[in-house]
Amino acid sequence: MIDLETLKFDVNGLIPVIVTDFYSKKVLTLAYMSRESLQISIDEGKTCFWSRSRKCLWRKGETSGNFQHIVSIIADCDLDALTIEVVKDGPACHKGDDSCFNNPVFKSDKLPEFSFDGLYGLLMQRKKENTKGSYTAYLFESGIDKILKKVGEESTEVIVAGKGGDKAETVYEIADLAYHVMVLMAEMDIQPKDVVAELAKRHVIDFKVKQQKMQ
Helix, strand or coil, X not given: CCCHXXXXXXXXXXXXXXXXXXXXXXXXXXXXXXXXXXXXHHHHCECEEEECCCCEEEECCCCCCCCEEEEEEEECCCCCCEEEEEEECCCCCCCCCCCCCCCCCCCCCCCCCCCHHHHHHHHHHHHHHCCCCCHHHHHHHHCHHHHHHHHHHHHHHHHHHHHHCCHHHHHHHHHHHHHHHXXXXXXXXXXXXXXXXXXXXXXXHHHHHHHHHHC
């Protein structure tokens, strides 16, 4: 861990902070911290910024209840900017949006973007709109038994491909399985972050078990 005294604050005594969501990795907001607000953030485990407009400390969530619980704070190579990963209790933007960054300026059509959160959002849209001709909508319309049947079938195909030692085929079948598992998640209103949170808990347990074995 670096010494906080090595951080480089600007002439106004502030350092820029990029806040990201621990689960989705999405950028939530850009804010500023003073030495005092950074120390408060570390001590309390929740983000505390310096409001440049009001010229005062600003604990995120103190009025809205949308607290941001800090997972990690990392400085850049020049020690003059920070990134903070948080688990948030609610919207990050003062306008009530999940993130402050919602206005596209440019998007490449040559480098397609993919994320499990994006796929989940599309699945939920298909579930809500029941899009005609959509395979996803067909699964939702067919109900939980059909979805579970497909998860079982795709699981078997992953096993067969893996047993055969064909890496490309196994990747293909894993992708099919992941898609149908996410359809199941959408059907049951299980969000990707719920699974990530469960895996995170298991990581901690696994780490403790390994530590005990080493003693």
